[in-house]
Amino acid sequence: MSKAVTIFDTTLRDGTQGEGISLSVEDKLKITLKLDEMGVHYIEGGWPGSNNKDIEFFHRVKDLKLKHAKITAFGSTRRKLTPPEEDANLKAILDAGVSCATIFGKSWDFHVHKALQTTLEENLAMIYDSVRYLKDNGLEVIYDGEHFFDGYKNNPEYALATIKKAEEAGADWIILCDTNGGTLPHEITDIVKDVKSKVNVQIGIHAHNDCELGVANSIAAVQAGARQVQGTINGFGERCGNANLCSVIPNLQLKLDYTCISPEQLATLTNVARYVNELANVNMPVNQPFVGTAAFAHKGGIHVSAILRHAKTYEHITPELVGNKQRVLVSELAGQSNLVFKAQELGIDFNANNSETKKIIQDIKDLEHQGYQFEGADASLELLLRQASGQVESVFEVESFKLLVAKTADQPVVSEAIVKLKVHGEEVYMAAEGNGPVNALDNALRKALLQYYPDIQDMHLSDYKVRVLDEKDATAAKVRVLVESTDFQNTWSTVGVSTNVIEASWQALVDSIRYSLIGKSRIDPAKDEQRERLGLVNH
Ligand SMILES: CC(=O)SCCNC(=O)CCNC(=O)[C@H](O)C(C)(C)COP(=O)(O)OP(=O)(O)OC[C@H]1O[C@@H](n2cnc3c(N)ncnc32)[C@H](O)[C@@H]1OP(=O)(O)O
Numbered sequence: 001m002s003k004a005v006t007i008f009d010t011t012l013r014d015g016t017q018g019e020g021i022s023l024s025v026e027d028k029l030k031i032t033l034k035l036d037e038m039g040v041h042y043i044e045g046g047w048p049g050s051n052n053k054d055i056e057f058f059h060r061v062k063d064l065k066l067k068h069a070k071i072t073a074f075g076s077t078r079r080k081l082t083p084p085e086e087d088a089n090l091k092a093i094l095d096a097g098v099s100c101a102t103i104f105g106k107s108w109d110f111h112v113h114k115a116l117q118t119t120l121e122e123n124l125a126m127i128y129d130s131v132r133y134l135k136d137n138g139l140e141v142i143y144d145g146e147h148f149f150d151g152y153k154n155n156p157e158y159a160l161a162t163i164k165k166a167e168e169a170g171a172d173w174i175i176l177c178d179t180n181g182g183t184l185p186h187e188i189t190d191i192v193k194d195v196k197s198k199v200n201v202q203i204g205i206h207a208h209n210d211c212e213l214g215v216a217n218s219i220a221a222v223q224a225g226a227r228q229v230q231g232t233i234n235g236f237g238e239r240c241g242n243a244n245l246c247s248v249i250p251n252l253q254l255k256l257d258y259t260c261i262s263p264e265q266l267a268t269l270t271n272v273a274r275y276v277n278e279l280a281n282v283n284m285p286v287n288q289p290f291v292g293t294a295a296f297a298h299k300g301g302i303h304v305s306a307i308l309r310h311a312k313t314y315e316h317i318t319p320e321l322v323g324n325k326q327r328v329l330v331s332e333l334a335g336q337s338n339l340v341f342k343a344q345e346l347g348i349d350f351n352a353n354n355s356e357t358k359k360i361i362q363d364i365k366d367l368e369h370q371g372y373q374f375e376g377a378d379a380s381l382e383l384l385l386r387q388a389s390g391q392v393e394s395v396f397e398v399e400s401f402k403l404l405v406a407k408t409a410d411q412p413v414v415s416e417a418i419v420k421l422k423v424h425g426e427e428v429y430m431a432a433e434g435n436g437p438v439n440a441l442d443n444a445l446r447k448a449l450l451q452y453y454p455d456i457q458d459m460h461l462s463d464y465k466v467r468v469l470d471e472k473d474a475t476a477a478k479v480r481v482l483v484e485s486t487d488f489q490n491t492w493s494t495v496g497v498s499t500n501v502i503e504a505s506w507q508a509l510v511d512s513i514r515y516s517l518i519g520k521s522r523i524d525p526a527k528d529e530q531r532e533r534l535g536l537v538n539h
């Protein structure tokens with residue numbers, strides 16, 4: 001029978017101690033609901049003794065109807081030489097109105113001397129008094145032994161004495177913290193086993209990632225007998241972060257047969273990871289294990305050929321178990337298998353082993369050699385494949401564009417673009433200004449097409465990146481422009497390459513608009529009344 005491991009999420013507390021991570025009360029409440037749906041057992045909402053945001057969170061979280069998770073408030077043991085009933089942090093935890101408190105105390109004698117600047121005896125009293133006080137007030141108490149592993153390595157008797165004090169005072173859980181993240185897995189195993197033999201209360205692990213071992217150390221602790229893992233979504237946290245629950249949970253559950261959350265809840269992991277990043281305004285590394293977009297993405301032709309025969313050839317788990325999915329990238333490293341997979345995904349009819357497929361692969365390899373990059377430009381690739389298979393309608397043709405960028409003394413730079421297009425046999429000229437040359441081109445293109453394709457007003461550029469390809473050629477170097485566009489429902493990326501940044505941007509812009517228009521309902525230019533109703537005039 002599989003053993004249960006309790007999941008304690010501290011994204012909202014230790015996670016926000018990570019550089020650049022800041023969550024509003026609204027964000028924290030939304031994340032609480034997501035984590036609850038995913039089935040974590042504890043959600044550490046913040047430190048009410050620290051700031052008003054966290055006080056407001058604890059006030060408002062009571063209105064959420066949570067199905068699984070218990071909300072816990074964080075704080076420290078009482079200040080030295082202060083009775084617990086007069087301690088501001090302990091009072092703030094009680095005022096938070098939670099049923100569970102998580103408090104940290106010192107386990108490392110060095111910290112007692114240097115950071116607290118008090119005696120070893122007073123620290124033991126601080127631990128005992130604080131846990132007892134919270135227990136006497138009816139709370140479940142999770143006691144975090146800060147720096148436990150460093151303390152144990154320096155002075156095992158004292159480190160053990162600190163957690164024994166917490167146990168004596170009635171702590172429900174004792175969590176061994178690798179606060180500085182410097183401990184190695186074999187040390188975690190030995191120390192957790194020793195602690196297990198000396199205390200009778202449930203043990204947990206709180207590991208930091210300073211040696212990139214947060215996940216490995218959490219797993220080692222569980223295998224040595226710990227039954228609670230504290231960590232954060234995507235490994236947010238102080239310095240190099242905390243143990244990443246998005247890796248801890250699937251490893252424990254799918255590889256080691258522990259039960260953390262249900263299989264259905266595990267299948268929401270990727271969604272939760274991406275949601276938290278979105279709210280925290282953080283880009284997820286594509287190669288983040290289990291939940292990253294590249295976690296099950298295959299690029300090398302050899303790999304793709306094999307996964308098409310059996311996914312297990314290059315996938316350690318079925319991606320859907322964690323809510324992720326298999327992807328195939330097309331690039332200069334592609335073989336025909338990549339192309340056939342991609343085409344099938346897009347509903348384009350392509351066969352392996354025919355000359356047409358081989359020619360497209362060669363075209364893609366040649367274009368990548370010139371500097372194009374299709375794995376980051378899904379829409380340009382789709383256009384290329386559709387064009388090659390004759391499945392793309394001509395939405396417009398470009399005759400020419402002109403650009404004027406002018407600067408006169410004391411006046412801001414002015415950018416103006418004129419485009420000449422052919423749409424359904426009609427010639428269209430359009431001029432537009434913009435706050436830069438690319439913006440002016442974009443505005444002119446869209447203005448020219450609006451009368452034929454009103455939906456175009458829903459799309460806009462969401463990202464624009466320029467990369468110099470041959471740095472040694474300085475201003476004569478080739479550049480690659482990647483444009484990301486969105487229409488509120490979909491996001492797509494296109495690419496352009498040229499020695500001229502405007503030309504490269506133009507290619508990417510035209511591809512982006514073409515992609516957006518293909519498949520969108522089009523207004524018949526012959527229907528003048530339709531144009532009139534829309535208030536559009538031909539130029
Ligand atoms: C390992 C961890 O992640 S612990 C969590 C760390 N997170 C945070 O610090 C975020 C929230 N912190 C805060 O908002 C503030 O630091 C507060 C409100 C808690 C305290 O602010 P201040 O009163 O201004 O104190 P300051 O932060 O400068 O110093 C910390 C004090 O806490 C004391 N302290 C530290 N750990 C403990 C502990 N476990 N038990 C009791 N006191 C402690 C220190 O000795 C120091 O007090 P002293 O100056 O009287 O010696």
Ligand SMILES: CC(=O)C(=O)O
Pocket residue numbers: 014104144145146147177178179180206208
């Ligand atoms: C308690 C805690 O956050 C730590 O020791 O790292």
